[in-house]
Amino acid sequence: MSISIQQVSKNFGSFQALGNINLTIPDGKLVALLGPSGSGKSTLLRTIAGLEKPDMGRIIINGQDTTNLDIRRRNIGFVFQHYALFKHLTVRQNIAFGLDIRKHPAKQIKNKVEELLGLIQLQGLGDRYPSQLSGGQRQRVALARALAVEPQVLLLDEPFGALDAKVRKELRSWLRRLHDEVHITSVFVTHDQEEAMEVADEIVVMNHGKIEQVGSPQEVYDHPATSFVMEFVGEVNILPGTVGLLDASAKHDTILPNVHPSQTQVFIRPHDLEIHCESDAQNKPAIVKRIIHLGWEILVELELPDGREILANISREKFAHLPVELGQVVYIKPRHARYFVDPKSNAYTSEPLTVNG
Numbered sequence: 179m180s181i182s183i184q185q186v187s188k189n190f191g192s193f194q195a196l197g198n199i200n201l202t203i204p205d206g207k208l209v210a211l212l213g214p215s216g217s218g219k220s221t222l223l224r225t226i227a228g229l230e231k232p233d234m235g236r237i238i239i240n241g242q243d244t245t246n247l248d249i250r251r252r253n254i255g256f257v258f259q260h261y262a263l264f265k266h267l268t269v270r271q272n273i274a275f276g277l278d279i280r281k282h283p284a285k286q287i288k289n290k291v292e293e294l295l296g297l298i299q300l301q302g303l304g305d306r307y308p309s310q311l312s313g314g315q316r317q318r319v320a321l322a323r324a325l326a327v328e329p330q331v332l333l334l335d336e337p338f339g340a341l342d343a344k345v346r347k348e349l350r351s352w353l354r355r356l357h358d359e360v361h362i363t364s365v366f367v368t369h370d371q372e373e374a375m376e377v378a379d380e381i382v383v384m385n386h387g388k389i390e391q392v393g394s395p396q397e398v399y400d401h402p403a404t405s406f407v408m409e410f411v412g413e414v415n416i417l418p419g420t421v422g423l424l425d426a427s428a429k430h431d432t433i434l435p436n437v438h439p440s441q442t443q444v445f446i447r448p449h450d451l452e453i454h455c456e457s458d459a460q461n462k463p464a465i466v467k468r469i470i471h472l473g474w475e476i477l478v479e480l481e482l483p484d485g486r487e488i489l490a491n492i493s494r495e496k497f498a499h500l501p502v503e504l505g506q507v508v509y510i511k512p513r514h515a516r517y518f519v520d521p522k523s524n525a526y527t528s529e530p531l532t533v534n535g
């Protein structure tokens with residue numbers, strides 16, 4: 179069931195929480211709404227659910243305009259950050275809840291509950307009460323309860339937000355596998371870019387109540403449409419163009435004839451920064467300030483001649499062949515860099531700047 183959000187705006191008093199949102203969520207996809215706190219993710223999710231009414235615009239689910247449809251008639255499954263299980267009901271009774279109140283036949287309910295217990299891998303725990311479950315297990319039950327009534331779409335608001343990092347990580351891959359089994363159109367809210375990258379088919383990056391970009395995890399990472407997306411999704415060094423790291427490139431002028439990188443900020447991913455021991459015409463000197471071993475890669479903190487810091491990520495293998503020490507002067511060169519020009523200036527671009535081929 180696809181979801182089409184058309185020109186949706188929502189204000190709280192004079193504050194605009196959503197500004198003219200247009201978004202299509204294709205049938206069967208798992209889509210993440212990603213953005214910083216206050217960017218409007220939950221408001222958008224709650225608007226799809228019918229928990230908020232938009233001031234303007236329409237929400238079409240499976241071809242039906244649901245904008246003014248009562249929440250109970252939207253057939254939407256909702257999972258919140260804080261497990262809203264009924265404490266006095268067992269796991270089985272919790273999962274059966276929606277089917278019981280819809281007066282489904284007992285045999286059908288029993289079969290459905292057992293099927294869902296299998297799906298959430300909690301077969302042996304059906305008779306426990308929520309207080310006898312871990313946080314992760316409770317969230318899985320909450321998900322099974324939402325799925326029991328076979329909703330058209332599933333909406334999840336920071337479903338793993340209250341769990342510790344390890345359980346969170348386990349549940350992410352579990353959610354991905356579960357979605358691959360049930361293929362229900364799902365939208366989940368997160369402010370964690372790694373979570374969005376790992377779980378979602380498509381990521382909707384939001385900022386200040388607006389959509390900055392919609393794309394696959396790879397698209398938003400490799401081809402960020404705006405400087406905000408580049409900064410929010412993945413690590414990045416942001417330097418004034420005047421720092422001169424790109425002066426060696428002859429290519430930038432041809433890509434953006436009207437704007438020189440020195441007139442704007444330059445964005446360089448730490449893994450796109452090469453470190454050399456010898457100087458040449460295309461690299462720039464920097465001092466090694468810190469070397470951090472992260473296990474599978476090495477993070478090198480460098481200081482540029484003007485005192486600015488810049489980070490480089492290099493693989494263990496490369497590092498083994500690079501005899502760098504603290505305080506040493508090395509020579510750095512970005513493999514790729516990007517710069518963004520204010521869209522209001524009409525010279526907006528997200529074109530990559532390929533340095534040295």
Ligand SMILES: Nc1ncnc2c1ncn2[C@@H]1O[C@H](COP(=O)(O)OP(=O)(O)OP(=O)(O)O)[C@@H](O)[C@H]1O
Binds near residue numbers: 195213
């Ligand atoms: N009922 C409300 N009344 C007034 N302001 C609200 C209401 N709900 C949300 N807001 C405001 O709208 C903005 C967007 O809130 P929203 O919860 O959608 O953000 P979010 O991106 O989900 O943030 P978070 O990650 O912190 O949950 C925030 O500034 C919030 O304070």
